[in-house]
Amino acid sequence: MASCLFCDIAAGEIPATQVHADEDFVAFRDIDPKAPTHVLVIPRRHVTGLDRLGDDDVDLVGRLLVTATRIASAEGLTGGYRFVINCGDDGGQTVHHLHLHILGGRAMKWPPG
Ligand code: 5GP
Numbered sequence: 290m291a292s293c294l295f296c297d298i299a300a301g302e303i304p305a306t307q308v309h310a311d312e313d314f315v316a317f318r319d320i321d322p323k324a325p326t327h328v329l330v331i332p333r334r335h336v337t338g339l340d341r342l343g344d345d346d347v348d349l350v351g352r353l354l355v356t357a358t359r360i361a362s363a364e365g366l367t368g369g370y371r372f373v374i375n376c377g378d379d380g381g382q383t384v385h386h387l388h389l390h391i392l393g394g395r396a397m398k399w400p401p402g
C-alpha cells in the first residue's frame with residue numbers, strides 16, 4: 290500500500306495532537322480547524338472511504354460513531370455538534386483514509402457549502 294498520512298499519524302510516525310486512542314480508533318485535532326473544536330476520528334485499520342465499506346464493517350462504523358459521540362462529550366460540546374464524513378471528490382474528501390470530522394463550539398450553518 291502507498292503511504293498514508295492518517296496511517297502514519299495513527300502509528301505515531303507523524304505528530305498530531307491526539308485526544309483519544311484505543312485499540313481500534315485514534316482521534317486528533319485537525320491541523321486547519323474549521324470550528325473552535327475540530328477533531329478527526331479514524332479507524333486504525335486503513336479503509337479508503339465510505340464507498341469502500343462492506344458488510345463486515347458495520348460494527349466498525351457503529352463503534353466509530355459511538356466513539357465520536359464520547360469524544361464530543363469529553364470535548365464539552367454540550368450545545369451540540371456536527372459529524373461530517375466526506376466521500377470522494379464531489380464530497381470534498383482530500384485524505385483517503387476514512388475519517389469522521391467532529392465540529393463544534395459554534396453554531397453550524399445549513400446547507401453546507
Ligand atoms: P477531508 O477533506 O478529507 O474530509 O478532511 C481531511 C482533513 O485532514 C482536513 O480537514 C485537513 O485540515 C486535515 N489534515 C490534513 N493534513 C493533516 C495533518 O497533517 N495533520 C492533521 N492533524 N490534520 C490534517
Ligand code: ZN
Binds near residue numbers: 293294296335336386
Ligand atoms: Zn491509511
